[in-house]
Amino acid sequence: MAQKLTDAYIEGLNEVLRSFKALPKEAAKELRESSVIIAERYMAPSWRSAALGAGPWGPKIADSVKVRRDRLPSVQIGGNRKVFSGGASATMVRYPSDQGRGTARPGRVMPPAFGKTDWIKEAKRGYATEAVTEWAKAVDRIVLKWTAM
């Protein structure tokens, strides 16, 4: 089961991130703050909206979409807190609500309520262009700022 999805691939991204090691820690901190803002603006709304397509489980899964504080904008979906009356967590229903019952693990029987929705696949990920552009601008701004200091 995939635990990480990537919206876009950038050549030289690792070098860019590595270059931040040469800068003061405040620079990386600013990058994280900018990434949080970008993720809040672009990624979280899209994935919350997509999660609502997960059938009756959608709202709880949508509530579990949280922005991660990282150098790259990212969100996480799911959580181990019990959010359903039966004691299930958002993580527990995430995959079955996407792929339907019986697909989480071979031989595992899921409740019949789970149907294949492909909500993860259907998520609108068109934010990538604008989000990456904005993130790149943030990188430029932060690098210029801290190299000039």
Add this chain to the structure above:
Amino acid sequence: MAGKTLTIVLAADISRLSRGLKSAQGDLDHFGGRLGSLGSTLSAALVPGLLGAAAAAGTLAVAMGVQGVKAAIAEESANAKLSKTLENLGFESATEQVQGFIETQMRATGVADDMLRPAYDRLIRATHDIGAANDALSLSMDVSAGTGKSLESVTNALGKAFEGNFGALSKLGAGIDKATLATGDMDLITAKLAQTFGGQAATQAETFGGQLQQLKTAGEELAEAFGKGVIDAFTKTVKGSGDLTDSLYDLQTTAEDFGTAIGTAGGDLFIVIGYVLDAKKAFKDLTEQGGILGAMFTTLGDVLGGFGNPLGVLTGGIQKIKDAFNVLTGAEAAANVETGRASEHAADQAKAIQALTPEQIKRNELTARIAELEAAATTQTTKNTGVIKINTEALDAQNKVLDESKTKLSTQTDALKTAGQAYVDYYQNLSGQISSGIDLGAAFAQSLETGQPLTEALGAQIAGADWYGTILRELKAANASQGLIDAITAEGPEAGAKLGETIILEGLIPTLNAQLDYVKSSSELTAKAMVPAFLIEGQNAAIGFVQEAATQVLKDQQKLIKIGKNIGKPIALQAASEIADVLAKAFKDIEEAKTAAAAAANAAAANRRVIVSDQQAIQQLNQILANGNARAGYQDSVVIA
């Protein structure tokens, strides 16, 4: 049950995509094996195309309608060209064999047939031999794979060599020495090339890149097949109108619309489509779910076989493909486009970063230097803390010494000033005691007491003073000493006149001169002895203090030296300097007092005042006065306070 959360990351490095592709390739290989179990015939027929479609899903999805048709047209053109060449060269019967050879080469190496056909065309024209052309094409592919040169340039060079022109072959960098080329023996040359590059194409094909190229080529073939079907069907649809250009125009519009739809469905992919990793998952689905696989085959069947309604294929068949390859839609084509953009963007970023590199390096150097300085400063600060502590203790000790020295100096200075003031006071007091003259107050008192007019009383004083002056002149004439005259004048005009008269009458001038000279001398000595006593006392005290202070300073300095710092030296010097200043001032004050005393003494001398302080002289004077009074009937005495 605790599970892992799903993380969606906006971007990742392209290297991660490569790993993902490699993993996907492994899955594809596995996929091929699984298909083999489903039916060898069907697998053999469809797997290459399917695999190609997998790798070139974007090509299929986005450009199948346009590029597929164009590729089919180009292939048809190349086919016709090669067939015509073979026909012209008398190898018309071998056309099918040649096409089969090219097909085999294509599948073995992944080199597209649209490249192989022109290459073969060039070689058959040069060799005029099917077998030689086949060998030459294989060799060209090896040389191309080995040198990195394009197949076109290699076949051109090799073709020219077969025609007797070895220049291009020598410039190819294939490692053929001039001697070999000079022989003009193509068997030798090709053997040499085969020895050098043999198996390069096969090796290249086995690499990951080569396999991807094969997949791409297979996909392109699928697109060509698709395009050929479209053309055939479309040609049937337009029923011989022959206006293929217009048909393609219409087809292109439809295909572009479809491509747009696919692009939208696939997401607005900016840098590189992130769905490639999803493709891996999709293929897993394909391998694990017969339903989807069946749908895929159905779709492919529709695409490859049913072109009765081309627009239906586009809107229906391709739509099914789109559904089957849902996640894969637009991946490679869009990826290629966006990779280009990404590369440009990354290149710009890299340039920007490179442009910043000197600054960063400089900054790093400065940061490192600052860190070194800070470390050194920290170490030095630690050392300095100890030194400062020592210095502070030394400074405190020295300040204490200095304060004590200042206090002592101040005390001694006060003592010296007191001594000087005492000298002045003493002299002034002495001077005041001997001052006398015409006393208007006394005249006034006398006038009040006796009723004598003041003028008369004063006149009597003046008369007495005149007489007194006469006496004094007589005394002077009789060689009375100045001391004697001063002693007489000290008694005032009246008593002085009587005293002078008595001295004159009794011829005491020589005796009194001697006596008074002695008295004067003695009194002066006494006075001088008394005055310097203060000075000497002060001087001795000052000297003693200086010696004590110097000793203390030296002692303290030794202590400070023992502490380990010479900080005591400048402080001691400073203290010594201050001490010297204070002493100098003190001595200056003393000298000034001494000068003032001398001036006062001179003034007293000028006033004919005699300093009498010797009891003996007083007694003698009293005796003289008593004698004189006895003769004159007066009773008086000299009192020195």
